Amino acid sequence: MAKQYRMYIGGKWVDAAGGKTFDDLNPYNGELFAKVPAGKREDAKRAIEAAAAAFPEWAATPPMVKRKLFLKAADVWEKRQEELVQSLNIETGSTIGIAMFQMFFLPGLLREAAAQVYNVTGEVIPADYPGAFFMALRQPCGVVSGFGPFNVPYILCTRAIALPIAYGNTAVLKPSEEAPVTGGLLIAEVFEEAGFPPGVLNVITHSKEDAPEVGDEMIVHPAVRRISFTGSTEVGRIIGEKSGRYLKRAVLELGGKDPLIILRDADLDYAADAAAWGAFLHQGQICMSTERIIVEKPVARAFTERLVKRAMALKVGDPRDPHTTIGPLINQAAVNKVHSHVEEAVGGGAKVLTGGTYERLVYLPTVLTDVKREMKIFTDQTFGPVAPIVVVEDAEEALRVANDSKYGLSSGIITNDFNKALDIAQRLDTGMVHINDQTINDEPQAPFGGVKGSGWGRMGGKAALEEFTELRWISYQRNKRAFP
Secondary structure, three states: OOOOOEEEEEEEEEEOOOEEEEEEEOOOOOOOOEEEEEEOOOHHHHHHHHHHHHHHHHHHHOOHHHHHHHHHHHHHHHHHHHHHHHHHHHHHOOHHHHHHHHHHHHHHHHHHHHHHHHOOOEEEEEOOOOOOOEEEEEEEOOOEEOOOOOOOOHHHHHHHHHHHHHHEEEEEEEEOOOOOOHHHHHHHHHHHOOOOOOOOOOOOOOOOOHHHHHHHHHHHHHOEEEEEEEEEEEHHHHHHHHHHHHEEEEEEEEOEEEEEEEEEOOOHHHHHHHHHHHHHHHOOOOOOOOEEEEEHHHHHHHHHHHHHHHHHHHOOOOOOOOOEEEOOOOHHHHHHHHHHHHHHHHHHOOOEEOOEEEOEEEEEEEEEEEEOOOOHHHOOOOOOOEEEEEEOOHHHHHHHHOOOOOOOEEEEEEEOOOHHHHHEEEEHOOOEEEEEEOOOOOOOOOOOOOOOHEOOOOOOHHHHHHHHHHHHHHHEEOOOOOOO
């Protein structure tokens, strides 16, 4: 029987003000997973007000207390692992691979937040005027609005609020309507069980129809001082424009069309393994997914044969089966987009070597060759299990092709020539580059983010401190100044 959930506001589990709910469905079989509150602007407002009320006391809470709470949350997460994985399988179609990636990542993220509570430090600045003493202090800024996506909800939604809270801010988290439970409500349960004070974290859920008004309130409300958004470039532009209108800083982690460069001296078996992982993990529904494979001509045929063989061996179907590698895409619109990209490419002369079809929401792992740079499969984020291969003459052309994109999130280079790889890495127009690895990489202490259409700002590690605190100059005059 489907569970009825409530929102988490001010330390209490509450219904939407209007009392309405919406259905949260299993993308694999269409069955009802949960009934979730359909919040509106009024609910967002009371969540923000609860966060604002909790802010002064939380900002003044000693770092030792904050650290203990985050360490307890990490322990709770590990204790509830089996239940959390099961909810992820059912609500988002996550297979065991991406589910366990999140299970290992989250405790590390929470423990990184525990460490970061002591990093809110300042500095003494030299002063020219006699008797003056200058300080620069970092302080929490207030309420942070976190917008989370459906695809990797535990990581991306927790990342939106964990380090900001560690720095002394309070937060309101709005998960996607496609993953309201795993993207928000279960996270709130973990924070509550760990003992975080009421109002430090608040979670509001909403239907697809009500997303615009809820999101709008989470930007325009005067108490909100920072916005943390992970999602599509299209929505990110709207968030960025509105945030700028209200003079609020926003960290935007957006889409990607991430290139993996295979140079002629690469270990081709390793390269094929890496490309398969990067392209097909979580059905390609990751912002860092390998969406363009750029191969030097001398090894293109041998590499392609290896990749096709790996793609054909992947088990597709029910994500609850631990042997399944390819589960469902999140909804029919996602399937339609992926298939339109494939069909347009085929119409333009590309060849499907495997895949190119789907059953319900499960799209078969697909490998395409003869891909041209004007095709959508090359230019636009596909967000599905498709590996387009572009053949180039040499490493310099590979670099030009990789940089020929409106996105700039992640990239990978596979070669045995480290000097060449480092030279290319320094010229790749992406926020992150991984040498001898594919494009999907993340660790809590690393500065995560992109350039160009992939967003601005950085999440993770010390870089987040710049984004979610205010740097203030405080001066002290030891002696009376001589005013003219």
